[in-house]
Amino acid sequence: MTTLKAFKYRLYPTAQQQILLNKTMGCVRVVWNHNVEVFNNFDKNLTEQEQPLSTTQLKKKFEWMNEVSAAALQQKEMDFKTFKKNYFSKTRKKKIGRPCFKNRDSHQSYRLPNQKFTLNDSSIRLEKIGKVKLIVDRIVPVDCKFMSVTVSKNVCGQFFASVLVEMEIIHKPKTGKTIGLDIGLKTFLTGSDGLTVENPTYFRESQAELKQAQRHLSHKKKGSLRRKKATLNVARIHNNIVNQRKTFIHQITAKLVNEYDFIAIEDLNVAGMVKNHRLAKSISDASFAEFYSTLSYKAAWYGKEVVKVDRWFASSKTCSCCGWKNENLTLSDRIFECLVCGLKKDRDVNASENILKEALRVSSAIRTPSECQSV
Numbered sequence: 001m002t003t004l005k006a007f008k009y010r011l012y013p014t015a016q017q018q019i020l021l022n023k024t025m026g027c028v029r030v031v032w033n034h035n036v037e038v039f040n041n042f043d044k045n046l047t048e049q050e051q052p053l054s055t056t057q058l059k060k061k062f063e064w065m066n067e068v069s070a071a072a073l074q075q076k077e078m079d080f081k082t083f084k085k086n087y088f089s090k091t092r093k094k095k096i097g098r099p100c101f102k103n104r105d106s107h108q109s110y111r112l113p114n115q116k117f118t119l120n121d122s123s124i125r126l127e128k129i130g131k132v133k134l135i136v137d138r139i140v141p142v143d144c145k146f147m148s149v150t151v152s153k154n155v156c157g158q159f160f161a162s163v164l165v166e167m168e169i170i171h172k173p174k175t176g177k178t179i180g181l182d183i184g185l186k187t188f189l190t191g192s193d194g195l196t197v198e199n200p201t202y203f204r205e206s207q208a209e210l211k212q213a214q215r216h217l218s219h220k221k222k223g224s225l226r227r228k229k230a231t232l233n234v235a236r237i238h239n240n241i242v243n244q245r246k247t248f249i250h251q252i253t254a255k256l257v258n259e260y261d262f263i264a265i266e267d268l269n270v271a272g273m274v275k276n277h278r279l280a281k282s283i284s285d286a287s288f289a290e291f292y293s294t295l296s297y298k299a300a301w302y303g304k305e306v307v308k309v310d311r312w313f314a315s316s317k318t319c320s321c322c323g324w325k326n327e328n329l330t331l332s333d334r335i336f337e338c339l340v341c342g343l344k345k346d347r348d349v350n351a352s353e354n355i356l357k358e359a360l361r362v363s364s365a366i367r368t369p370s371e372c373q374s375v
């Protein structure tokens with residue numbers, strides 16, 4: 001089995017390269033916007049429809065477009081064709097809006113096919129730009145097939161290269177271990193075997209920093225240079241938070257798929273929970289949704305199993321030993337005490353044990369239907 005995987009690196013272009021990168025992104029934008037304009041000019045009453053100019057024709061019209069990579073322009077042209085195909089597809093399930101114009105403030109990027117770039121130890125050679133310095137903090141496995149590279153610039157003016165490769169997935173060795181996970185606000189994760197992962201304190205710290213920066217921004221006059229600076233500062237902190245969260249989630253999910261074969265989690269309805277404002281901040285901090293999706297795809301890659309149990313299943317209220325239900329359990333009860341069998345356990349550990357039990361029950365029912373019928 002193969003999968004597509006992206007390796008993203010921060011780029012350190014020289015001042016001259018930055019100019020060229022910006023120019024390329026600008027030209028790509030022109031290609032996109034031209035196509036959008038023609039698309040939006042469509043009028044069913046007209047007998048002759050305007051056709052968008054090809055990149056070759058655009059280059060004849062705007063000579064400065066010749067300075068940048070032709071492949072980048074062609075890729076954008078292809079993107080629009082794909083968009084158009086999806087837009088008119090009768091089988092598409094998702095609604096697609098009309099195409100939008102891109103301006104300088106929107107996310108800036110361009111893509112090159114695999115023949116137009118080479119990734120080296122400490123640089124990447126991009127067509128028309130040359131060798132751009134980068135730090136390889138993640139190594140692309142040797143036998144990968146390079147597909148494309150997307151060069152992007154964020155609001156803070158930092159450049160990145162995201163290299164897309166097709167790679168063979170090698171299943172992780174089986175450990176024979178299973179775990180149930182209780183996801184919470186205070187402790188990010190409690191495992192049925194006693195594993196605990198706390199919410200990193202830096203989430204809170206960055207959040208406080210963000211709040212202050214936002215307040216700072218709100219006092220600045222519209223259109224002023226100080227406002228521009230303050231906006232950039234907010235964007236920078238926001239960017240940090242996103243990165244911190246990504247790193248955190250990648251670390252725990254990597255540990256989980258390495259150490260366990262079977263992972264049971266509760267299917268919390270994240271969207272429903274975030275509506276509750278008091279909890280909203282912590283929940284978005286913990287970013288359960290991202291955790292779920294990352295864990296699921298990693299498990300699929302490495303041949304491990306993730307089973308979600310119904311969110312209405314009373315994992316916290318049920319005794320993991322005898323099955324008695326404590327209907328009066330409140331959020332403030334940190335210890336679960338069973339009045340029937342006398343079990344006394346940390347609330348989250350008890351819950352995670354129930355989640356594991358339920359997941360094992362559900363998945364074995366799926367696997368062996370014949371056995372279930374004969375009972």
Ligand SMILES: [Zn+2]
Pocket residue numbers: 319320321322323324338339340341342343
């Ligand atoms: Zn009990």
